[in-house]
Amino acid sequence: MNAPLVFITGASSGIGQALARRYAQAGWRLALVARRADELQAWVLAQGLDAERVQVYRADVADLESIAEAGRLCIERQGLPDVVVASAGISIGMDTAIREDLGVLQETLAINNVGLAATFHPFVGAMRARRAGTLVGIASVAAIRGLPGHGAYCASKAAVVAYCESLRGECRDSGVRVVTILPGYVATPLTARNPYSMPFLLSAEQFAERAFRAISSGASYRVIPWQMGVVAKLMRLLPNPLFDRLFAGRGRKPRRGETAS
Known part of the structure; x- marks a missing residue:
């Protein structure tokens, strides 16, 4: 049981689950967190993972007490993680003119930010005392510029980038690393309903492999795939009138209850 330990939220599907699989392949112990804990436990069994190396915790990251308790239990049962990956997140379209969509914004910020x-909170002090540990925030290239109909998600992911940058400064010289990962388009349930083209689309497994290497290499900031990083930087340089014309006819992220068109 001397293998390193990774704590991953959002592990019941998508990026979180793919990262759990990649860390398991590398011989790590796993602390996996999801609201759908039964579904996650079934996945663990289906993967044939050693029960002594994996613990599943039921928690909702939007509930501060819930996720803090999951962190406390992880430390008590498995020890202090070497890596914590905050990958739980949601992506829902919104229209500011519609009253109920303000609730979508509120929910998105509560979960994504x-x-x-709250995911990092139980571990920061102990990692500083140990003078070792890695905190990984999953942002998105959607953080680079606001996209029509995607205000909640873009705002939340821009906030992830800024928050992780702040936390990195706070942890400087403490032995604790903060890593910001910005996925481009990854084939997951979050992107399945996108009504627009998704260039450089990766499978969740391809993303997990590249993210695993980036985290292990000591990177502080990484866009995956790198091509999307180039596209994002070019988009940031576009004058606003040109950017607005370019995205004027782009499909919008479906709102809750809408069908992609």
């Missing part, structure tokens, strides 16, 4: 900080 407050939930991320």
